[in-house]
Amino acid sequence: MTERFTRWDSADYLETEEDIRLYLEACIEEDPGDGSLIRSALGDIARARNFSALAREVGVTREGLRKALSADGNPSFALVLKMAHALGLGLELKPRAA
Template sequence: MTEQLSRWDAADYLNTDEDIQLYLEACVEDDPGDGSLIRLALGDVARARNFSELARDVGVSREGLRKALSVEGNPSFALMVKITHALGLTMQLTSMPESHPN
C-alpha cells in the first residue's frame, strides 16, 4: 500500500490576523539570526494574502518579491519595512531576556 503525501504549506493555515501574528512571533523567536526564517515567514504571509497585490504595494515585481523573500534572498531593510507595512504589520524591537546568549 502506497501512502499519498501532500506538501504542507503554512500559507494554507494563516487565515486570521491572530494566526499570522502568532506564526510570525514563533518564526522571529526561532530564526537562526540571519533573518532567513523571518523572510520565509513573510513570504508565507504574502502568499496567504495576495502576493501580486503586495508586490505592487511595495513597488517591486512579483518575481523580485519572491526572490527577496526566499532562502537566498537579501532584501534591504527598507524593503522589509515596506513589506511589513503593506501587510498591515509593524516591527517592534525589545530588549532580549538576560538569559538569552549574545
C-alpha cells in the first residue's frame, strides 16, 4: 500500500479569532528579523478569511495582495497596517525585555 500525503496548510486551522491571535503571536516571536514569517502569517490569515474581500477592503487587487504577501513580496508598511485593520488586528510596539 502506497502512503499518500496531502499538503499541510496552516490556513485550514485558523478557525477562530483566538487561533489567529495565537498563530500571529508565535510568528512574530519566531520571525528571523526580516518580516518574512510575519508576511507569511498574514497571507495565511488572509487565506483563512475571504482573500478577495480583504484585497478590496485594503484597496488592492487580489493578485496585488497575493504578490505582496508572497515569499518574494515586500508589502509596504501602509499595506500591512490596512490589512491589520481590515482583519480586526492591532499593531503594538513596545520595548523588548532585556
